[in-house]
Amino acid sequence: MNADPLSAAVPFYDLLHDDGHVPVIRELLPPLLAGVRHGVIEIGAGTGLITEVIARSTPGEIYALEPSLGMRSVLLSRLAADPGTRRRVTVLPCGALDTEVDEPVEAVVMISVLQSFPAAERAELWQVLARQLRPGGRLVFNWRDRPTPVPGTLEPVGSYEVGRHTYEIAAQVLGVAGESVTSRFVYRVRQRGVVISEDEVVSTNHWPSTGVLAWELKESGFTWSPAPEGMQVWHLPG
Ligand SMILES: C[S@@+](CC[C@H](N)C(=O)[O-])C[C@H]1O[C@@H](n2cnc3c(N)ncnc32)[C@H](O)[C@@H]1O
Known part of the structure; x- marks a missing residue:
């Protein structure tokens, strides 16, 4: 773990x-x-x-x-x-x-x-x-x-070339409760367009x-x- x-x-x-x-x-x-x-x-x-x-x-x-x-x-x-x-x-x-x-x-x-x-x-x-x-x-x-976010679909946040690989970050708002916003973040590495590594994190922030x-x-x-x-x-x- x-x-x-x-x-x-x-x-x-x-x-x-x-x-x-x-x-x-x-x-x-x-x-x-x-x-x-x-x-x-x-x-x-x-x-x-x-x-x-x-x-x-x-x-x-x-x-x-x-x-x-x-x-x-x-x-x-x-x-x-x-x-x-x-x-x-x-x-x-x-x-x-x-x-x-x-x-x-x-x-x-x-x-x-x-x-x-x-x-x-x-x-x-x-x-x-x-x-x-x-x-x-x-x-x-x-x-x-900041405006209260609305739950939605996974959207790209950034994409960066590192040598022959592309590092991509995408995020999605899952839910809003008062000042607290729960989001999903997906971290991917691609080689020639193929995903070779993928991790997902769900976290709650307070605004x-x-x-x-x-x-x-x-x-x-x-x-x-x-x-x-x-x-x-x-x-x-x-
Ligand atoms: C978005 S990063 C910002 C890092 C840095 N201040 C910057 O601007 O590049 C948020 C940081 O806050 C730290 N953090 C989260 N909860 C914390 C806590 N309870 N006490 C201290 N640091 C915390 C995280 O580990 C993370 O490194």
Whole structure:
């Protein structure tokens, strides 16, 4: 039995996301970390695409937290290829609700991760993150309101040539219940048009409105700060 729910997605991850949210975050995140010198926690670091951006934007220590063994393995390979960054990135193999670092940090960054948390876990998440931040510390994440999806058929999401093979990702919305959306993802590799590998994953994500998130964060003691469209910055009192 494979306990890592993301193992089928890992080989496809950089192909898809280097072409998706990551270029936007490369542009929008660095100014939001301006002045941060005393440590950053990155929640859900994935394969390290955003860890690299944080490392280029801040001079201090980074705690890159990633529960998936597959994703974490790619992250560590990325760090192994960059000894300068490796010296100041500590990789934590746990989920966000177990975050605990030696000294409070100046910023928590969470890119394309929040949808993994159902409402009850988010209430705990904000408390956990607030405990890890210094007074005046900031929480930075990406979020935008999106139309409620409609269950439908399997649709292509991306297709990438790797040598003689084609890596294809397709997705289908299976069901919607309030803020929770259950989707099916199919990961295929083709050789000369013939499928030589196929994996399927069904997962549920949670998409509260920005209004709901704002209410939760205020309840947890955070204060809103201006940020570009698609990004959110919240501060603890100084
Ligand atoms: C879409 S990926 C984003 C990865 C990276 N932040 C990026 O933007 O490239 C979501 C990541 O969140 C991680 N994740 C899911 N649930 C989590 C949790 N409870 N705590 C921390 N990370 C979690 C997953 O393992 C996955 O690596």
